[in-house]
Amino acid sequence: MAKIIQVIKGTHDILPQEAEQWHFLEKNAIEIFSKYGYKEIRTPVLEATELFARGVGDTTDIVNKEMYTFEKGDRSLTLRPENTAGVVRSFIENGMTRLSAPVKLWYKGPMFRYERPQKGRQRQFHQVGVEMFGVKEPAADAEVILMAVNYLKSLGLNDLDVEINSLGCPKCRDEFKLKLKEVLKPEFSNLCEDCQNRYEKNPLRLLDCKVESCKAIFEKPEIQKVIQSDFVCEECKTHFDELKLYLDKMNVKYSVNKLLVRGLDYYNRTVFEIKSNNLGSQNAVCGGGRYDSLVKNLGGEDTPAVGWAMGMERLISLLPERKIKKLDGYIVSNFSAEAFQLAEELRHEGYSVEFDLSNKKFTKQLEKASKVANYALILGEDEIKSNTVSVKNLATSEQKTVSKKDLRSIL
Numbered sequence: 001m002a003k004i005i006q007v008i009k010g011t012h013d014i015l016p017q018e019a020e021q022w023h024f025l026e027k028n029a030i031e032i033f034s035k036y037g038y039k040e041i042r043t044p045v046l047e048a049t050e051l052f053a054r055g056v057g058d059t060t061d062i063v064n065k066e067m068y069t070f071e072k073g074d075r076s077l078t079l080r081p082e083n084t085a086g087v088v089r090s091f092i093e094n095g096m097t098r099l100s101a102p103v104k105l106w107y108k109g110p111m112f113r114y115e116r117p118q119k120g121r122q123r124q125f126h127q128v129g130v131e132m133f134g135v136k137e138p139a140a141d142a143e144v145i146l147m148a149v150n151y152l153k154s155l156g157l158n159d160l161d162v163e164i165n166s167l168g169c170p171k172c173r174d175e176f177k178l179k180l181k182e183v184l185k186p187e188f189s190n191l192c193e194d195c196q197n198r199y200e201k202n203p204l205r206l207l208d209c210k211v212e213s214c215k216a217i218f219e220k221p222e223i224q225k226v227i228q229s230d231f232v233c234e235e236c237k238t239h240f241d242e243l244k245l246y247l248d249k250m251n252v253k254y255s256v257n258k259l260l261v262r263g264l265d266y267y268n269r270t271v272f273e274i275k276s277n278n279l280g281s282q283n284a285v286c287g288g289g290r291y292d293s294l295v296k297n298l299g300g301e302d303t304p305a306v307g308w309a310m311g312m313e314r315l316i317s318l319l320p321e322r323k324i325k326k327l328d329g330y331i332v333s334n335f336s337a338e339a340f341q342l343a344e345e346l347r348h349e350g351y352s353v354e355f356d357l358s359n360k361k362f363t364k365q366l367e368k369a370s371k372v373a374n375y376a377l378i379l380g381e382d383e384i385k386s387n388t389v390s391v392k393n394l395a396t397s398e399q400k401t402v403s404k405k406d407l408r409s410i411l
């Protein structure tokens with residue numbers, strides 16, 4: 001026998017029995033997001049590597065360690081690790097700056113990160129996300145958070161924690177970074193290797209460290225004092241206060257988490273995450289925030305923006321299993337041509353129907369019907385002669401013979 005080829009580590013097949021759950025996520029996304037005026041955008045999986053180096057930030061783990069990058073011709077290409085950079089590229093390239101604000105876009109699709117595979121973490125995973133361009137006011141931040149919560153509710157996920165924080169703007173954040181570095185300096189040698197590397201380049205990211213010994217350091221009172229201090233400037237504070245006011249008015253429960261900094265470099269002011277207690281250590285289902293400088297950094301006109309992304313596999317792991325939908329009918333017959341004809345007629349009318357393509361024994365067909373359909377549609381010699389069908393309800397075993405016309409009132 002030939003050697004079996006296996007799926008690549010960290011990637012997975014989405015099998016037919018899971019498809020219903022994916023359709024559910026996608027159907028609700030279209031439904032909820034369109035209520036808020038969002039239109040779908042689909043950008044390529046392959047992008048120029050430079051897009052992510054500039055768009056996600058070269059101090060992030062994603063860009064430094066996790067990208068699937070390769071050379072083709074004389075270009076360096078990367079499988080997208082996230083979709084915000086791609087959406088921003090498309091926004092600029094297609095002149096969407098000229099459209100009247102806000103421009104509201106949503107996407108879904110596969111992302112690729114070379115991470116250590118574990119529960120809730122794959123190398124190919126899927127995100128559904130939204131981006132809103134052109135509004136600097138906090139009502140936009142509130143609207144995207146509210147929409148995330150409503151989307152999750154529509155999936156039956158009510159029991160989630162919304163955490164928010166403000167990272168300030170480059171001006172006030174720089175002062176905070178200095179203070180943070182200062183207070184962490186005596187601890188430098190006790191920090192993990194990653195944190196030591198980030199210390200100069202991106203000290204805020206230290207707060208996001210998952211290593212226990214680092215977390216313990218951040219708990220120290222003198223360090224907590226700096227972390228918990230209100231470092232943001234007056235304008236950033238007003239923005240954050242107004243956001244909180246909107247969330248209160250809209251009955252969104254949230255907590256402020258000063259350690260929340262998010263992995264990506266481009267955020268300013270609002271950042272947020274939505275977490276579930278039922279996911280173990282990979283507990284974030286949604287992450288997002290405001291990124292007012294990204295469009296300009298990628299060569300577009302200065303355009304404020306805010307958005308989020310959710311991990312679809314993590315959402316699915318929170319959903320109850322969905323039963324595979326059965327066929328409306330399965331035709332049991334040894335008259336293939338007649339069965340074929342009836343199946344097609346019913347399909348044209350919108351029913352889902354199958355019949356036995358290989359003309360197996362009657363009892364075998366009935367067995368198959370009871371596995372895959374709600375009704376067995378029996379088409380024997382008598383039925384064909386009298387232009388009727390014997391319909392068997394496979395749940396109750398009730399059976400009756402009806403004219404083909406009346407079949408529709410039963411299925």
Ligand code: ATP
Nearest residue numbers: 115120121122125263284285286287309310311314
């Ligand atoms: P995490 O802290 O879990 O690594 P992140 O900050 O890297 O998340 P984002 O880049 O903001 O995540 O992506 C948004 C969402 O995408 C996450 O909240 C998570 O649900 C999902 N996600 C991120 N990386 C993965 C992965 N490798 N496998 C599965 N889902 C993922």
Ligand code: MG
Nearest residue numbers: 061113115263
């Ligand atoms: Mg990550």
